[in-house]
Amino acid sequence: MPLEKVYHPPTVLWRRLDMEGMDACSFGARGDGFEISGTALYLDSHQPTSLDYRVSCNSDWSSQSASVKGWVGCEKREFSISRDVAGAWAIDGVEIPGVDGLLDIDLGFTPATNTNAINRLRLGVGDEAETTAVWLDTDDWCFKPLTQVYRRLSETEFAYCSPSHDYTATLVTDDFGIIRLYPQLWTAISEPTCSDKGPLA
Numbered sequence: 001m002p003l004e005k006v007y008h009p010p011t012v013l014w015r016r017l018d019m020e021g022m023d024a025c026s027f028g029a030r031g032d033g034f035e036i037s038g039t040a041l042y043l044d045s046h047q048p049t050s051l052d053y054r055v056s057c058n059s060d061w062s063s064q065s066a067s068v069k070g071w072v073g074c075e076k077r078e079f080s081i082s083r084d085v086a087g088a089w090a091i092d093g094v095e096i097p098g099v100d101g102l103l104d105i106d107l108g109f110t111p112a113t114n115t116n117a118i119n120r121l122r123l124g125v126g127d128e129a130e131t132t133a134v135w136l137d138t139d140d141w142c143f144k145p146l147t148q149v150y151r152r153l154s155e156t157e158f159a160y161c162s163p164s165h166d167y168t169a170t171l172v173t174d175d176f177g178i179i180r181l182y183p184q185l186w187t188a189i190s191e192p193t194c195s196d197k198g199p200l201a
Contacts, residue, residue, distance in 0.1 A: 002050065004136050007162075009027055009028035009029070009083065009137060010026070010174075010178060010192075010193045011024070011025065011027070011190070011193050012024075012025050012174050012178050012179075012188050012192075012193070013188065014110075014111060014179070014186045015183055015186070015187055015189050016042050017182075017184055017187060018184060019042055019043050019044075019066050020042060021042025021043060021049075022042070023039070023040040023041070023042075023110050023111070023186070024039055024167045025037070025038030025110070025112045025113070026038065026140065027115065031055065032058075032059050033057050033059050034056075034057040034061065034116075035054065035055070035056055036054070036055040036057070036112050036113065036115065036116065036139065037051050037052075037053065037054045037055075037056070038053055038110060038112055039051065040052075040081050040109050040110050041094055042071050042109070044138070048073065049070070049071070049109075049147045050070045050071055050175065051065065051068055051069070051070035051071075051072075051077065052067065052068070052108060052131050053110060054066065054067050055105055055107070055112070055113060057070055057116050057120075058187075061104040061119040061120035062104070062120055063082065063083065063103060063105035063116055064083055064103050065081060065082035065083065066080065067079070067081075067083050068083075068136075077141065079091055079199075080092060085145070087100050089134055089143070091143060095183045096134070096143050097143075098173065099143065102133060102145065103120060103131075103135040103175070104116055104117040104120065104132075104134065105133065105134050105136075106134065106135040106136065106146060106148075108130045108136045108137055109136070111182045111185070112179075113162075113181030114122070114134075114160075114179050114182070115173075117131060117133060117148065117150070118158065119177045121150060121153040123150060123151075123158075124152065125153070125154060126151075126152065127151070127152055128149065128150065128151035128159075129150055130147065130150070131147075131148055131149075131150070132145050132148070133146050133148060135164065138148075138149040144161065147162070147163055148160065149161040149163070153170065155175070156172060156173045156175065156180075157170055158170065158173065158182060163169075169182070169184070170183065171183075174192040178192075180192070
């Protein structure tokens with residue numbers, strides 16, 4: 001009798017490049033969708049920071065909700081954001097202006113939330129797409145719309161542009177879509193882990 005196949009969620013440990021910091025993250029199946037969960041530890045303006053995060057995505061990798069809990073220096077950070085059936089986003093029940101209908105959450109302190117956008121877009125090699133994310137700006141801890149452009153260069157390379165930050169780079173991923181290299185910002189220091197979900201489409 002064959003053994004039941006067990007799903008092992010892919011995991012990653014990143015080192016931050018622009019300041020001292022680390023981030024450990026897991027990408028797991030959740031019901032008919034996916035869940036991204038992790039912990040980021042870093043120095044923010046010389047203040048020790050610890051943030052636990054969780055992002056829930058639908059089966060097409062569109063973001064549905066996220067929560068963040070932790071602290072920055074002496075300040076506590078705890079909030080949740082969610083999208084309703086009409087596409088409006090709210091943080092702790094208060095609607096966020098200017099982000100209705102957006103499909104991706106981007107938590108500005110972790111590279112984990114590039115994976116949901118990359119997997120949702122499902123670009124073929126040579127294809128390009130402009131999208132706008134509901135982005136957490138850690139300068140003021142407010143959610144804002146952030147335009148991003150992805151162009152798929154190969155199975156695991158994406159030309160990425162964030163026009164408002166004047167940032168362009170080639171992001172390197174594994175076959176699941178998890179960031180391995182985010183130039184100037186993050187690099188994975190753990191070996192890629194296997195996933196029963198198969199390669200990025």
